[in-house]
Amino acid sequence: MSVTPWLTIVGIGEDGLAGLSAAARALVEGAEVLVGGARHLAMVPQDTAERLVWARPFADSRPELEARRGRRVVVLASGDPLWFGAAATLSRWFAADEMSVVPHPGAFSLAAARLLWPVQDCLCLTAHGRPVEALALHFAPGRRLLILSEDAATPAKVAELLSRHGYGPSVLTVLENLGGPQERVVSGPQAGSDLNVVAVECAVAAGFRPLARGYGLSDDAFLHDGQLTKREIRAVTLAALAPLPGELLWDVGAGCGSVAIEWMRAGGRAIAIEPRAERCERIARNAAALGVPGLEVIAATAPAGLPLGCAAPDAIFVGGGVSEPGLLDICRAALIPGGRLVANAVTSEGEAALIAFHAGHGGEMTRLAITRLAPVGGFHTWHPAMPVTQYVGWKR
Numbered sequence: 001m002s003v004t005p006w007l008t009i010v011g012i013g014e015d016g017l018a019g020l021s022a023a024a025r026a027l028v029e030g031a032e033v034l035v036g037g038a039r040h041l042a043m044v045p046q047d048t049a050e051r052l053v054w055a056r057p058f059a060d061s062r063p064e065l066e067a068r069r070g071r072r073v074v075v076l077a078s079g080d081p082l083w084f085g086a087a088a089t090l091s092r093w094f095a096a097d098e099m100s101v102v103p104h105p106g107a108f109s110l111a112a113a114r115l116l117w118p119v120q121d122c123l124c125l126t127a128h129g130r131p132v133e134a135l136a137l138h139f140a141p142g143r144r145l146l147i148l149s150e151d152a153a154t155p156a157k158v159a160e161l162l163s164r165h166g167y168g169p170s171v172l173t174v175l176e177n178l179g180g181p182q183e184r185v186v187s188g189p190q191a192g193s194d195l196n197v198v199a200v201e202c203a204v205a206a207g208f209r210p211l212a213r214g215y216g217l218s219d220d221a222f223l224h225d226g227q228l229t230k231r232e233i234r235a236v237t238l239a240a241l242a243p244l245p246g247e248l249l250w251d252v253g254a255g256c257g258s259v260a261i262e263w264m265r266a267g268g269r270a271i272a273i274e275p276r277a278e279r280c281e282r283i284a285r286n287a288a289a290l291g292v293p294g295l296e297v298i299a300a301t302a303p304a305g306l307p308l309g310c311a312a313p314d315a316i317f318v319g320g321g322v323s324e325p326g327l328l329d330i331c332r333a334a335l336i337p338g339g340r341l342v343a344n345a346v347t348s349e350g351e352a353a354l355i356a357f358h359a360g361h362g363g364e365m366t367r368l369a370i371t372r373l374a375p376v377g378g379f380h381t382w383h384p385a386m387p388v389t390q391y392v393g394w395k396r
Helices: 022-029 058-066 086-093 107-115 132-138 154-164 231-241 258-265 277-289 327-334 348-361
Strands: 007-012 033-036 050-053 073-078 099-102 122-126 144-148 171-176 184-187 196-201 248-252 269-273 296-298 315-318 340-345 364-368 371-376 379-384 388-394
Touching: 007 022, 007 086, 022 073, 022 099, 050 058, 058 086, 073 086, 086 099, 107 122, 107 144, 107 171, 107 196, 122 132, 132 144, 132 154, 132 277, 154 171, 154 196, 231 258, 231 315, 231 340, 231 364, 231 388, 248 258, 248 327, 258 269, 258 277, 258 315, 277 296, 315 327, 327 340, 327 348, 340 348, 348 364, 348 388
Parallel strands: 007 073, 007 099, 033 050, 033 073, 122 144, 248 269, 248 315, 269 296, 315 340
Antiparallel strands: 144 196, 171 184, 171 196, 340 388, 364 388, 371 379
């Protein structure tokens, strides 16, 4: 038996009720409870409907909505409510058969229309409620970005971030109050309204080499004290970890965080576990500089400091402390079924621990050796780096 949704989310623009379809307007006018921000609620003339302003923090609104289940509740949300909008959160709170969504042209569509940019060729992002540093991950030569701003200060922050990452020549356009009587399109990073979209045509500064999204960033991309999984070994390690979007990695003995950071640049989530405070600070700086400020850092020694009570990881990399008694077994047990465990060792004690673990659990063992050409006087010779023994295993 079908159930009539009691919760309806109606997208609304800066043109208010006048911009709604007849059906959407009828839903708003027939609501028993009208929910939204103060700006949106002010667009609807006062009537007999109860009015509920979003709580702060937003999550505190959930019990307020649940208490009104069964009544005709209409939520007013900006533009397309399922594109970085309120409906994206509400869809996690309520079942699909309890809700319906009536979309409206959103900020991305309106901005693309003003600029004549095909939306399918743009990358649509948001800085609303998120660190602006996360945008850096998406900078690429020739790419077009549409960014929802947090407030009027966001365009200038985006311009500074572009310049810091070698994209100073990029062209910025700020589009304010789209769809309303105060709409304005301005070239440059200045904004006069909190309601704005930043459009960016990415361009690289002369002589700057953009960072790739593949594995194996240059070692120079990271702040480190020598505790670093070197570029070639890191590329092989990440290939063995096989990151997929949304998956969770534990980087145990993270050093400068290079493996966790590149995992996140591939679209995953990560927790870096590192006992030394100065290295934890360095990990956080590296993460912010390389576009993944969401990297979680735990200052703790493994295995005691592993987040065993939290979500099980899809993959674990052990780059330090391999020979710590019981560490590999605890990590393997923590994985989800089918999860991957990758561990690297450079000492004979670490290698012995990997060989013993391989004997008990199977998997793959590989020895990796890198030799680099380096100057000696007026000549060049090959200098071998310390070989790395790598274990790769899967939890069946």
